[in-house]
Amino acid sequence: MTFKSLVTQGLNTIRDVGGETVTYADGSGTVTLTAAISRTNFDVVDNEGMVERYEMRDFLVVASDLVIGGSAVTPSRGHQITWESSTFEVMAPGKEPVFSFVDQHNHMYRVHTKRTA
Numbered sequence: 001m002t003f004k005s006l007v008t009q010g011l012n013t014i015r016d017v018g019g020e021t022v023t024y025a026d027g028s029g030t031v032t033l034t035a036a037i038s039r040t041n042f043d044v045v046d047n048e049g050m051v052e053r054y055e056m057r058d059f060l061v062v063a064s065d066l067v068i069g070g071s072a073v074t075p076s077r078g079h080q081i082t083w084e085s086s087t088f089e090v091m092a093p094g095k096e097p098v099f100s101f102v103d104q105h106n107h108m109y110r111v112h113t114k115r116t117a
Contacts, residue, residue, distance in 0.1 A: 023082040029068040036060040044094045054093040056112040063109055075099040075111045088113035
């Protein structure tokens, strides 16, 4: 077994054992998938030099599961995730990216969001 396959298997286990059903929408359609729920804290310095702390709700999704209408979707600002009757908009504070990869093999996205409804 290769290191990559071990990492992939471990991330899939996190999704399968600790995951929740969510619906991801990109404006053209939706997909229901399983995501592990997490959070990330960001410290952003504003124009006056003050540090603002943001806590984002993160959804960890397997990249190959994020397919809408037969096309792979890359998380982008404005996309939405629905979980437990709440809506979360894909976003991050300041110029921070809205997602990162959990692993070096780009198997799983960490999608940053903020609850909007």
